[in-house]
Amino acid sequence: MSIDKTSATDKTSATEGEPVVANPEAAAAAVTVVDPRLLVREQGLAGYVGEFKRKMKGGDLGSVPVVIGLLVICIVFQSLNSAFLSAENLNNIAVAMVATGMMSVGIIFVLLLGEIDLSVGSVSGVAGAITAVLSVTHGMNEWLAVLIALVSGAAIGAVHGFFFARIGAPAFAVTLAGLLFWLGFMLQILGENGTINIDGEGVVGKLTTYYFSDVAAAYGLATVAVVLFFVTSFLDNRRREAAGIPSRPLGDLIMRTALLAVVAFAAAIMFNQYKGLPLALLLFLVVLVATDFVLRRTGYGRKIFALGGSVEASRRAGINVTAIRISVFALAGFFAAVGGLFWASKIAAANQSAGAGDLLMNVIAAAVIGGTSLFGGRGRTWNALLGVMVITSIQYGLALEGTATPVLYMITGGVLLATVVIDSVTRKTQKTAGRA
């Protein structure tokens, strides 16, 4: 507001041909010693609440809408059918969501660049088909078959990335072509039969069926997560204090740790009531922690965010734009392949419908619902977890009700629209608050 005023007066004075800064000393004095706009954060709980309110007003909603959405989903489906929040159902959701979630992690990398990859569904199908054909039809060692499938996924992604980054074709068109091509490729290698059943006791089969039945596993994981979170945050804080830069107050840290502990142990208790900690979920969590670390704590991750913010600025900063772009598409292909293996494990087969239908849409929707921006440069891989929880919960909730697929599609579409609307509205608020 005040800035508009000053620039307006600036313009008028300039057009009148008078010097803009007639008296530089006076202008310099007008710059106050301490900028009144400095964001001063109060210590303790009051400061935390204050900052939260400020963020909400500024349109920086973060994960709040998704968490509220999840709560609403739980309440609605629980009131419709008391089996929804049962340990068995929640456990099934946790295992079923991993295939889509893994692919969503890859899509988030691409979305961070401000691009899109439409081929992940087909690529996931190819990965499942390659594994099945090699291990079942040709009797290859299953570990080797899985490795070949994963490498193929990354290679396919790199090819897409090459056409986008090096040749300059739009990513949308390249990956749309990829969607068709790899679908055909999958059908081709599956052959006439169309379905290859995989060994339920093999590597792929175990992915979604293995449980750490010892109760110590789930509790141990929860404990390790909480302790690790606290120790790393605490040490980071100590380093910040030693360097004389602002750090989080200890109370704040304890509160966050406590919150994590509640969620982690609640989940652990729930899993132990059924079959124990699912291997699929453990792998998903490991991937989330690893990718989050890469994105936020390494130079590679910083470069991805920079490309999502401004390609020209990245180029001038000496970032190899082409290499980063190709590598990100390769990552998307890799995670599509990982998701494809989980998918094959879930249906215990590689068949013609793998990677088709609403899978691609669910993958992208999960990333966006979780809070990843479609415009690039904003998002975290943890968004995949939240988003895919929402989508899978709706699927399972409706399945409990015996609702047919058409209704499921309509509801998922509605949720996606609601998310995009929230995203757009918050972006508007962010613009007025000067944050976008």
Add this chain to the structure above:
Amino acid sequence: MVNVSATPVLALRGVSKRFGAVQALTDVELEIHAGEVVALVGDNGAGKSTLVKTIAGVHPIDEGVIEWDGKAVQINKPHDAQNLGVATVYQDLALCDNIDVVGNLYLGRELKKRGILDEVEMERRSRELLQTLSIRIPSVRIPIASLSGGQRQTVAIARSMLGEPKLVILDEPTAALGVEQTAQVLDLVERLRERGHAVLLISHNMADVKAVADKVAVLRLGRNNGVFEVKTTSQEEIISAITGATENAVTRRAARSNAEAQK
């Protein structure tokens, strides 16, 4: 003027540059000393941008000599200029809106510790740098998108300072800025001079030039049209050098208002 050295940091001797049929620069001479702010002014198409780009290594020169610390050097690539110690802040600031101030300052030259970004050290040094330059921004951990135009400009200039350059080229740093923000940027230019950097300032705004520059080099149609000491030269003289005539916007307006008054 503080600590003006005897040998100029950068000297252009008879520099010419031709693009096809257009002679963009003809026998241009320019000297910039350490601890000195030289303003480069001229009308649109006078060759200011071309001259800057020759120094920054975007366009290699056709004729003439570029001297750096008294020695003739070849500047053929942007990389050559950077290695010599030339930092250029272009008009489009080339910052990433979604990354915070610390991340932008260190973009492309992140500090790492065992392969991991050393955020603590980067933040500490960023705060130190911003403090020495007396740059005030709400927080070093907010995204660039939340900053005003002037604050972005100061961040972009601060970023050019990280490599400890000898010469800083600022392309229209105050264009499109408000009064207070312009003042902030001009303060920053003075601080660069105090720290012993040579500054080449391109500007259309005579008031800015008068406020911070020590010397004004005027380009007209690709040739030198005089170098003036700011203290001893009036604004009208500079403007007439830019337009190549005593007739200029100021005199025209004065004449017009006189004529109107006579009516």
